[in-house]
Amino acid sequence: MWFKNLVIFPIKTDQLVDDTTLEQALAEHEFQPCSQQQQVSLGFCPPLPGGDAFCFNQGHNTLMAIKRQERLLPSSVISEALAEKVEQIEQKESRKVGRNERQTLKDEITFELLPRAFTRTQQHWLYINRDAGYVIIGVGSASRADELLSLLREALGTLPAVPLASKLNIANLLTETFVGEHGELLAAGDEFELRQTGETDTITRHKNHELSLDECKQLLADDWQVSKLLCNWRDRIQFILDKDGLIKRIKFSETLFDDNDDYQDDDTMAAATDFTLQAEQINYLLQDLSDLVA
DSSP states (O other): OOOOOBEEEEBOGGGOOOHHHHHHHHHTTBOOOOOTTOSEEEEEEOSSTTOOOSOEEETTEEEEEEEEEEEEOOHHHHHHHHHHHHHHHHHHHTSOOOHHHHHHHHHHHHHHHGGGSEEEEEEEEEEEETTTTEEEEOOSOHHHHHHHHHHHHHHHSOOOBOOGGGTSOHHHHHHHHHTTTTTTTEEEEEEEEEEEOSSSOEEEEEESOOOOHHHHHHHHHTTOEEEEEEEEETTTEEEEEETTOOEEEEEEOTHHHHTTGGGTTOHHHHHHHHHHHHHHHHHHHHHHHHHHHO
């Protein structure tokens, strides 16, 4: 269980409940499979394989997992069935089917087909850093992170949280890293996206493209802004950071895996160790990012 992407929400630590209350709250929102007429179902599940607890606490970090199941009913299937139904009515009754009637037919077709649709189930991990005040969600899209955060907020009753970019000046951090201001602490890689705003926005994407410092500064002088950047943090984690504060395509240093070799025959211990190693590095990374933009 390794985090590939991160969406991070700063929170106020005084809003958090204790471990026992959190465990009970998650258990009350345990995952249940989709009912016949339910398109999406979300719920908490044990984060460690073979475990039955809904929280795994390691120091200031609390690991949780959310299972998400959805019924796969492609819009093309509904559209095809709707077209056939409309054609039958128009031929049989010699009249046109209006917009409202089409919508009613579409709803009826969806109701009929949904119970027969295949389901896809995914598990997402997230954790709370109680010390620094973050909810860290292991997904690659802001919309999916909002969906999972909403479930956690529902379980707890309240959980004020804001996107990372509203607390940290990510745009400025990207610019500084792009021109090498942070040295080896946070170094720019050879992949980046530039954006120029005007009457029409212009976006250019570059991969395997190394620039000199003078070239980087010239681009910024020409009003190009860095919107995504491959970053290397302390030679421990490589990742893409975008202007909205999303962290994607995480690659941890291979040396992190060395500490887990003793537990490969124990899935529970291996997963617990994986999380402990990752959370430690992610927390240090977030502290450094916070310090850099302070």
